[in-house]
Amino acid sequence: MDYFKPESVSEALSLLAKYGNEAKIIAGGTDVMVDIKYKEEPGCLVNIKRIPGMSAIEESGGSLRIGPLVTIREIETSKLVRERLPLLWEACHQFASLQIRNTATIGGNICRASPSGETLAPLLVLGAKAKLAFSDGEKTEPFNSLFQGPGKTSLGSKGLLAAIEIPYPPKGSSGVYLKHAVRGPMDIAVVGIAVLVVPDSAAKTLQEARIGLGAVAPTPIRAIKAEAMLRGKPLDSKLVEQAAQMAAAESSPITDQRGSAEYRRWIVEALTRRGLEQTWKAATGKEVA
Amino acid sequence: MTLTINVTVNGKSVSADAEPSTSLLEFLRDVLNYKGTKLCCNTGECGACTVLFNGKPVNSCVVPAADAVGAQVVTVEGLADGEKLHPVQQAFIDTGAVQCGYCTPGFIISVKALLDRTKRPTPAEIEEAVSGNICRCTGYAKIVDAIALAAERMEGSTLGIASGGRS
Numbered sequence: 001m002d003y004f005k006p007e008s009v010s011e012a013l014s015l016l017a018k019y020g021n022e023a024k025i026i027a028g029g030t031d032v033m034v035d036i037k038y039k040e041e042p043g044c045l046v047n048i049k050r051i052p053g054m055s056a057i058e059e060s061g062g063s064l065r066i067g068p069l070v071t072i073r074e075i076e077t078s079k080l081v082r083e084r085l086p087l088l089w090e091a092c093h094q095f096a097s098l099q100i101r102n103t104a105t106i107g108g109n110i111c112r113a114s115p116s117g118e119t120l121a122p123l124l125v126l127g128a129k130a131k132l133a134f135s136d137g138e139k140t141e142p143f144n145s146l147f148q149g150p151g152k153t154s155l156g157s158k159g160l161l162a163a164i165e166i167p168y169p170p171k172g173s174s175g176v177y178l179k180h181a182v183r184g185p186m187d188i189a190v191v192g193i194a195v196l197v198v199p200d201s202a203a204k205t206l207q208e209a210r211i212g213l214g215a216v217a218p219t220p221i222r223a224i225k226a227e228a229m230l231r232g233k234p235l236d237s238k239l240v241e242q243a244a245q246m247a248a249a250e251s252s253p254i255t256d257q258r259g260s261a262e263y264r265r266w267i268v269e270a271l272t273r274r275g276l277e278q279t280w281k282a283a284t285g286k287e288v289a
Numbered sequence: 290m291t292l293t294i295n296v297t298v299n300g301k302s303v304s305a306d307a308e309p310s311t312s313l314l315e316f317l318r319d320v321l322n323y324k325g326t327k328l329c330c331n332t333g334e335c336g337a338c339t340v341l342f343n344g345k346p347v348n349s350c351v352v353p354a355a356d357a358v359g360a361q362v363v364t365v366e367g368l369a370d371g372e373k374l375h376p377v378q379q380a381f382i383d384t385g386a387v388q389c390g391y392c393t394p395g396f397i398i399s400v401k402a403l404l405d406r407t408k409r410p411t412p413a414e415i416e417e418a419v420s421g422n423i424c425r426c427t428g429y430a431k432i433v434d435a436i437a438l439a440a441e442r443m444e445g446s447t448l449g450i451a452s453g454g455r456s
Binding site for chain 2: 002005030041049099
């Protein structure tokens with residue numbers, strides 16, 4: 001196996017251009033090292049850990065820019081994230097063990113493109129954008145078109161994730177990440193749901209609701225039909241119920257050892273309901289009528 | 290392809306060769322002969338291979354040895370001061386928190402990291418700190434007692450959390 005330790009994005013990109021599908025990018029290594037041991041060794045390992053400028057959390061205007069090499073633990077312990085993006089903090093707090101959080105990077109979680117990736121539904125709901133570096137220039141890709149299937153992103157084999165930009169959610173909004181797993185944070189999510197609600201200024205109607213579903217489709221998805229049902233309406237328990245059922249219908253889970261498709265749809269419904277109730281109460285101080 | 294790994298382990302600078310695919314765990318055990326760090330699941334789930342990497346607990350089985358160049362690594366062998374055990378090690382013995390012992394080095398490193406960052410951990414912080422360490426003898430109550438006892442001894446005061454009616 002060949003091994004490279006590029007010191008710039010352009011050096012990494014030329015290695016990817018040269019080695020194509022043979023090349024495997026490694027950052028934290030928590031997934032790649034396991035693949036090397038139990039699946040197959042790539043022809044060439046490109047360790048991007050030493051590329052400068054990819055390890056910072058920075059505020060820029062109304063958004064936060066996170067470098068792909070920032071670890072999950074660094075996000076979890078960042079005051080800026082805790083204050084400005086509590087939804088992302090919550091997902092990182094429920095992300096495996098401390099040992100893994102100290103090692104795994106947000107870029108790895110994104111590029112791995114696992115439907116159950118802990119940060120993905122929250123990033124979708126926050127309207128995050130990915131900065132992708134290619135040899136012919138940089139491209140900005142919204143998260144809702146970044147994921148193309150399990151393990152597949154629009155980076156393909158030639159691109160490198162350069163940064164993640166996350167706009168601050170609207171004032172007065174409230175978000176929550178709800179994970180259903182047998183062994184809590186240590187386990188892969190059976191279902192993970194991110195909900196963000198934006199009430200109007202009088203706290204009467206929902207200006208906007210965003211619902212992200214993890215582990216219940218080939219990619220993390222937004223429940224756009226459920227979101228449309230909620231937009232501009234006063235939130236009552238009947239509407240919550242309808243939206244929760246719609247979110248379940250929008251999911252397309254598989255049956256595996258962690259749960260059947262039918263079970264997962266039930267959990268989507270239950271967590272969407274709970275997420276809407278919790279965020280509405282957190283944002284408005286009122287229970288859902 | 291062989292890489293030369295210059296790394297500091299338990300305060301000593303060492304240099305040895307490793308493959309790009311070699312994990313830090315294999316490097317520590319099989320190349321440097323630090324057998325205190327245990328191989329168990331080898332997939333980053335059980336915590337038996339926990340070491341301090343630049344002061345932070347990590348699963349050495351999923352860290353490439355290549356990333357350890359220039360790093361400070363501490364294994365369970367690095368805690369005792371000569372013949373005198375580290376307070377965390379002594380507390381594990383005194384509370385009977387060691388059963389088969391296989392998970393113990395990993396737990397002890399996680400606890401060392403906890404007490405490095407928090408002098409007076411809450412019961413919730415104690416449980417979170419070792420949630421990535423699995424004990425298949427399932428002696429968790431005694432382990433939590435040991436952590437509380439170690440914290441008390443290291444702080445030199447009574448926190449009132451040791452032996453909280455658990456045994």
